[in-house]
Amino acid sequence: MLQYIVRRILIAIPVLFGVTVLNFFIINLAPGNPVDMMVNPSATPEQLAMQKHELGLDQPVWAQYWHWLTQLFQGNLGFSYSTREPVTQILVAHIGPTLLLMGVSLIVGYLIAIPLGIICARKQNSWIDYLVTGFSFFGISVPHFFLGLGVIYVFASKLLLFPTGSMNTLGGDGGLIDTISHLVLPVAVLATGIAGNMVRYVRSSMLDVLGKDYLRTAKAKGLSQFIVTNKHALRNSLIPIITVIGIDIPMLIGGAIVTEQVFQWPGLGLLTIQSITSRDYSTLMAINLLAAVTVLFANLLTDILYAVADPRIRYD
Amino acid sequence: MPVTEQRQPLLQVKNLKKYYPIRKGIISRTVGYVKAVDDVSFDIYPGETMGLVGESGCGKSTTGRSLVRLEDPTEGQVLFQGKNLANISQREMRKLRTDLQIIFQDPYSSLNPRKRIGDLLAEPLLAHKLATKKDADQKVNEILEIVGLPKQYKNRYPHQFSGGQRQRIGIARALMLRPKLIICDEPVSALDVSIQAQVLNLLKDLQKELNLTYVFIAHGLGAVKYISDRITVMYLGKVMELATTKEIFEHPKHPYTEILLNAYPIPNPHQRDREQIVVEGDVPSPANPPKGCVFHTRCPFAKDVCREKVPQLTGKDHLVACHFPLETVNV
Numbered sequence: 001m002l003q004y005i006v007r008r009i010l011i012a013i014p015v016l017f018g019v020t021v022l023n024f025f026i027i028n029l030a031p032g033n034p035v036d037m038m039v040n041p042s043a044t045p046e047q048l049a050m051q052k053h054e055l056g057l058d059q060p061v062w063a064q065y066w067h068w069l070t071q072l073f074q075g076n077l078g079f080s081y082s083t084r085e086p087v088t089q090i091l092v093a094h095i096g097p098t099l100l101l102m103g104v105s106l107i108v109g110y111l112i113a114i115p116l117g118i119i120c121a122r123k124q125n126s127w128i129d130y131l132v133t134g135f136s137f138f139g140i141s142v143p144h145f146f147l148g149l150g151v152i153y154v155f156a157s158k159l160l161l162f163p164t165g166s167m168n169t170l171g172g173d174g175g176l177i178d179t180i181s182h183l184v185l186p187v188a189v190l191a192t193g194i195a196g197n198m199v200r201y202v203r204s205s206m207l208d209v210l211g212k213d214y215l216r217t218a219k220a221k222g223l224s225q226f227i228v229t230n231k232h233a234l235r236n237s238l239i240p241i242i243t244v245i246g247i248d249i250p251m252l253i254g255g256a257i258v259t260e261q262v263f264q265w266p267g268l269g270l271l272t273i274q275s276i277t278s279r280d281y282s283t284l285m286a287i288n289l290l291a292a293v294t295v296l297f298a299n300l301l302t303d304i305l306y307a308v309a310d311p312r313i314r315y316d
Numbered sequence: 317m318p319v320t321e322q323r324q325p326l327l328q329v330k331n332l333k334k335y336y337p338i339r340k341g342i343i344s345r346t347v348g349y350v351k352a353v354d355d356v357s358f359d360i361y362p363g364e365t366m367g368l369v370g371e372s373g374c375g376k377s378t379t380g381r382s383l384v385r386l387e388d389p390t391e392g393q394v395l396f397q398g399k400n401l402a403n404i405s406q407r408e409m410r411k412l413r414t415d416l417q418i419i420f421q422d423p424y425s426s427l428n429p430r431k432r433i434g435d436l437l438a439e440p441l442l443a444h445k446l447a448t449k450k451d452a453d454q455k456v457n458e459i460l461e462i463v464g465l466p467k468q469y470k471n472r473y474p475h476q477f478s479g480g481q482r483q484r485i486g487i488a489r490a491l492m493l494r495p496k497l498i499i500c501d502e503p504v505s506a507l508d509v510s511i512q513a514q515v516l517n518l519l520k521d522l523q524k525e526l527n528l529t530y531v532f533i534a535h536g537l538g539a540v541k542y543i544s545d546r547i548t549v550m551y552l553g554k555v556m557e558l559a560t561t562k563e564i565f566e567h568p569k570h571p572y573t574e575i576l577l578n579a580y581p582i583p584n585p586h587q588r589d590r591e592q593i594v595v596e597g598d599v600p601s602p603a604n605p606p607k608g609c610v611f612h613t614r615c616p617f618a619k620d621v622c623r624e625k626v627p628q629l630t631g632k633d634h635l636v637a638c639h640f641p642l643e644t645v646n647v
Contacts (some may be wrong), residue, residue: 125344213425216386217489220420221440224415225406235430311473312429 004315012296019292024065027281033057034081034279049145078282097167098267102252109194117202121210139196140294148189149261165264185261190256201244205237238309239291246302325359326529327497332356332392334378335621338603350603354553365530369546371599375553380499380533384416385409414444417490421502423482427474433485434470440492463488480511498530504539516543528644537580549573552602552610559634571615
């Protein structure tokens, strides 16, 4: 197993390298550059050229990439073109809010989806099954920006129950209760989508397992229905569920770009949009690198969890 | 084991019916019923083996599963030691499962792939609180020895075993609770012929040692003949004939039994030219069974009365449901 993990990590290195090459060149293909975005429109061409030279933007793209890569190996992600702060510092400031928002949303989504999926499978074609399936389609198909604006209109603007956005009240104490009240609406939006997706996988995977002969065996042993469903059936239906969780984990980093924008949540999603509009190459590269690492890590974690959930799966 | 009428039956099946609704349309209207088991009655005495034979889809497995309440019967009674299993609560039924066990047909799919054999076997004991973890482990060792598997195997998972070994595990599982009655639902039909004999011998030995009563369901007559004391022949959810194994094989009274026996190859070339009754057509749909005798559509001796009137199961020791039992035809 350890050997397998080491091998997977070694394979991940060239993959990451390829990801950075693609990202760097695609970002540079976009029209405009950081200098156009930050100087005042009346600047002379000489001033622009000087700025570009100062930032190294007058060099060929491959030279810029080489410079970025060598700095990366020294642990330096560079400076933001727009704010002149170190990129590492910016990332650290934005990653916390995103992890909080997405972590809570994933947990809430799963806590809703897994029991509902089991109930749907147990009571297939009942009214509760139809109701949950309807809810699931709603969660998958309604876009987050629309749902987000909808809940802001109803719960923040009309009912005044929750704040419209941001993570803490301006000038407030920034305490836990304040943060929680700011979390409710974006988490509701994100968890609806996550649960809507997950509930379908849990339902179909459980349905598949509930028809298996060994559950009849478990019943014949005289086990209670609760144990049959939650110990024998659920554990055997974990593989598809783990797959979906593995796909969901990268969302912890980059999943909420739209939702963060709608709720002005000071996380990585908001930072991404800001970096794109200001052509902040170094910050964008760092966000992309982080996302790529997360995806590769989540894939590895998924494969390890398969082996934990199913003894028939072995990696030698 | 000889059957004597004086003994109390261990299990009595009275007019057992299992109908599955056929649903159609968006509001799932019930448009009819599949009559999987239709008015089946028989008694099972302690220590005997009752064979249950018939073609695929004749309701023998449904009958078997209804006996241990893995199916809820639509109508009728299953009396086990005076209790009607058909209408007791799930909780009461769970307790009775210590006495009533079942061995399943497919040893590949009937074992949970995520559980070690030792855990699988110990689970019923722990669920019924009949043993502590330590005792259960001891009992797992014992049972593995009884079914002829090394006790080190208990740390393995089901996929690490062959079909025959898995069926031994299935048998061990059924034996864990020391039941009185075991339903063997085609326990050998998924196995190689060479392994079949091993498993049948194991079942026979266990019956002697532990004084078990079996209901042995099969579609192959060979295994049934070898293991059964009495045989019930089923067709389309109904009992056609019920008698001792010897009677069924030597003096079959129902044309369907005769046809089944004919279909069973005899390993003797000198009997090559024995008289054959050939049956034509397929089994009718149990959703729309024929009127009168259910077998009349395929019976070579069918007369008008067979198409109109349902024959009753009659006789003292040798029961048959036919208007014209074979002896009268032959004479």
